[in-house]
Amino acid sequence: MFYILFPLFEDVAKPLIEDLIHCKNGLLFTYGVTGSGKTFTMTGSPGEGGLLPRSLDILFNTIGPFQAKRFVFKPDEKNGMEIQGQVDALLERQKRDSQQSVPKTPSSRQKADPEFADMISSEEARKFENVDEDCCYSVFVSYIEIYNNYIYDLLEDAQFDPIRPKWLGGGTPVRNNEFIAPQSKILREDQNHNMYVAGCTEVEVKSTEEAFEVFWKGQKKRRIANTELNRESSRSHSVFTVKLAQAPLDADGDHILQDKNQVNVSQLCLVDLAGSERTSRTRAEGSRLREAGNINQSLMTLRTCMEVLRENQICGTNKMVPYRDSKVTHLFKNYFDGEGKVRMIVCVNPKADDYDETMLVLRFAEVTQEVEVARPIDRPICGLAAGRRHRNRAFKDELSSRLDERGDPNNAGKSPSNLYCFLPSLPNFELVDPADDQSLPRLIEILERRHRFTLICFFLTANTLKSMFQQFDGQINAKETFLHAQRCKLSEKEKVILSQKTELERLEKKSKTLEYKVDILQKTTDMYEQDKRSLRQELETRDQRLQRELTDRKRMEQRMQGMVTDTKFKWEKECERRVNAKQLEMQNKLWVKDEKLKQLKAIVTESSGVGVFPTERPEKPERPSRERDHNVGQMRSASPSPLHTGLPVHPMHRRSHSAGGEKWVDHKPSSNLDLDTVMQPILPNAIKVSTPNEKALSKCQKYVLRHQELASDGEIETKLIKGNVFKTRGGGQAVQFTDIETLKHECPTASRFPSFICFCFSRKRGSGSGDGAAHMEDIENRVS
Known part of the structure; x- marks a missing residue:
């Protein structure tokens, strides 16, 4: 997979930064299937920065000398800015410095972060030249994510709840490894009919390093998960907003005008959309399946809005665009209606398995190119006469040079005629009234001083002046020698310090790289631990199921043995009964036959004339009675x-x-x-x-x-x-x-x-x- 970030930044992101400085809004988002490199395109990697660090770098390089002090601009919680006085801003800074529990963000005068320095291009610092020097600027950043169609603030510090500690993902770690889930935010509309996230944390930053550190703080809280297609798949849409506030200076060019109506606020939204995915390929289950469904639903709403806008443009209809069906489209409703420029970067994965989904993404990109909306007229920046800051700086430089040139003692001993440069200067005024009692005494005093100094110089001999000047030159030479020696020592110390700083930067860079690797390894370890726990739980479940099946089998064997025993006993009784019945039947037949024989014998006896009365009878077979x-x-x-x-x-x-x-x-x-x-x-x-x-x-x-x-x-x-x-x-x-x-x-x-x-x-x-x-x-x- 190949990435060409520098030409992409020059053609897509850099014009949006220039519009941001000129009070115009912008929206830049990445779109594509899962695993196509959207997050990498936005953030980059060590050694090759993405669109976000490059945009921050060129912004602060441009407005760096013209930034206002902290807390001069303050958000009004209604998507606007207020201007505080110098005293209020100073009190706010002292209050922030006195709070030990609040971690301080790095100052703009601190050394650049080595890890972040790797993510910025090694070329010279790029900036825009056509910046208004008569304005003061201040940058505020915010970072949110849209997860399951709910908005969460990634920069919010959740408070610990000792009664009901819980963890729902995306929370802030507290003691004993417990977490508090962040509260979802709502969308509101300001007085200019622009949508914004109510209650979102906005952090004032003064340097590129500070802004990126705030971004990295929120990036650690963003929801990611392991899927079949991507090891670190984004499960939410992230929105990093850069808000630039600017206000004109007063007539002297020293202070900001205390007028809220003169404040201009522009913002640039950098959006990293979650990738579309098919559950048949990712084999998602449970919460992963619900996340994938919400992601696909929000992206489908985005496509629907673009198609409706295109249909209204081509057919001349006025269909209602379904912005409210998703939080993503609802938040950026103003951009799609023409309030600022919109740029979309389509990320494509060259894998053959992603061909069908990639074709859908490219068709959507083709549809978006045909959408055109009317933009409102840009508001001009309200300022006074241009060039006040530049004129004041030039005047100060000229005044300093004149004072240095006038007070330089090296020009005093070269010629006696140069002594007249120490004469009191004449005032620049014009006498129009001979009875002026203020200007005339002053002029008379200056002339008398000049006359006395001229007389002193006239009576001094040439030798005296020469000795005085030689002595003075010797002192000057001694001071210069001493100063040269001190400068040599200082240069040596500076070389040592520079070498130490170079070594320190190298070690810091190595430390940051190792920390980055440790963080990646920690994430990998956590994923493996989670897989291990899930597999162990599945193994325990299967063991319990197997034990239950064995118990049921033993119980069934015992039951079948009991049934076999009962059936055996029953059939033994039945066989015994049948044998007894058959035996009895046979005995009855035998008895009947004996009876017949006896009767036959009696008949035969009677026929022969012999009468016999049977006094005995054969023994009768035993019968159960x-x-x-x-x-x-x-x-x-x-x-x-x-x-x-x-x-x-x-x-x-x-x-x-x-x-x-x-x-x-x-x-x-x-x-x-x-x-x-x-x-x-x-x-x-x-x-x-x-x-x-x-x-x-x-x-x-x-x-x-x-x-x-x-x-x-x-x-x-x-x-x-x-x-x-x-x-x-x-x-x-x-x-x-x-x-x-x-x-x-x-x-x-x-x-x-x-x-x-x-x-x-x-x-x-x-x-x-x-x-x-x-x-x-x-x-x-x-x-x-």
Whole structure:
């Protein structure tokens, strides 16, 4: 990337400085994509100064001998200037010097900053010749930035707040590394309809070094950030304003006229616009994305204003220009309306990746070249007769030369005729009245003195005069010899001092360079530290996420193991139940087959004429008689049925456990079927309901639910689900289930007796009972 700053300054910036001295405003701003060199063009680097230091240098070289003392000009907080008297300015300077806490800016008589000296061209000091010598000048500078469409003063010293210290970027460092965010400023309009920043700090400077030091102080507070396209990308638009106040001198050329209306104020704004960028390339996120959006929006508003101005100029329309959509265009509204000259420097990056954005920038520059606005007539500088300062200086020089020539003792001893030069001079006046009692006595006195001196000179001999003159010449020669020796010593001392100053300047220059490098390294270190903190935070976040995932995985493994265990236990129970059911079914089939064989044997015996009454029967296979499920799990027990011999008996049937003294709620849904079996559950103290209700539950202590479902063999199975009723703390009723009884309706297989139908009702109970076996034995006896 190549930069040609000197021709650029001569053609663009130098005419604006000349207009500034002649009471005309100017605006110079750099425009381009991010990373195209806008900040470098404005500020430059050590060894090659940019537009800003060159402009300050030529300005102070021109008005340096004609600057007013400090605090003679004072800002009136309304974009104007006031003139203070000599006494007020002196008191203001003494007050400033007495404040130890306020850092003093370097005086114009101090040595130039070596770092800044590198940023100024090594050529001779350039200046303008056509400056008005009958005016006094004073320079004020201010530095602001426009960040996220808010205006901040970069020269403002923020006060420390011990209660709520915070840092929002662009603040002033205070103790314990805490920061206070600066307050945003507002735009106002002065009496001449010019826009200005209200409450902005304006610093009076007297030299180029002092002005650049103020600029560097604000530059350190400017917001910059690291992006994918630029390591130190400007995140805000910066505006460095140079304001020049000038006022004419009085008739004697010694003091400034104390008239505010005679003060002329002109300003030059040097603007470093932030570069336009595409988020797809910079990959900005969070605050960087918001900054990029505001930057692009303000630049788009600037383009829109230029296009509307061009359209009004070409088409003759009078569309309203949207200056207020952005703080940048609103601040420079007066310049775009013709109040001063506007110059734009387009910075181009030759990278191929920036081709599309560079073409947009060049098209915008082409549009701005076609915009023309009418400028108002320049105001003349109000002054008196020209050349007062020059005439007074010439008069003083001539008077000093005459006094030196008259009082030179070297001209006294060369000739006795030269003694008459010591005669009292005659007054220059004209006598018009012989009765003048003031001029005549004075003239008589002077003539008498001249007569006495003439007589003394006449009576002195030549030898006496010669000796006197020789003695006087000897004294003069001795003084001249002594003076020559002192001058030689002084020249040697001056050589030593000059060499020491040269060495000191070299060391200061080296120190400034090292400080500049240290500052750059510190910024780089801060950026790396910030990247390190962000990466560490991201690593910690990922570690926490990984730990959380591991914990969830362990929890999921434990849950799956529990589910596997439960499923395994469930299927083991189910397999056991199915095996028992299959075993019972096979035993039932085997028993049926044995019964058929016995009946067949009995028939065969009867047919042969032998009557045998079966007093014994084969052993019946064991069958579970009751299944009980509790709330803590499922428990199923099988008890064998004892064998009976002889005639069948009908033992007393033991009723269900619900035949106690408690009161029951018999919940029988309307969908249940009446089976008309031999054995039915009897609940004497029961309240029969089809749906449970709180009134019935409050009157009973037990609860039973009759549930019917289809068994695996196709028969209807009835379950009695029992529970205890208790009261809850809220005043309601709750049921805790404690037992399940299963009643199954079984139909035996069809026998060979067509006229006989056998029904078998099996009741599964919790304890072993012989009722079912006795009933089956009774049926067997009757069949036989």
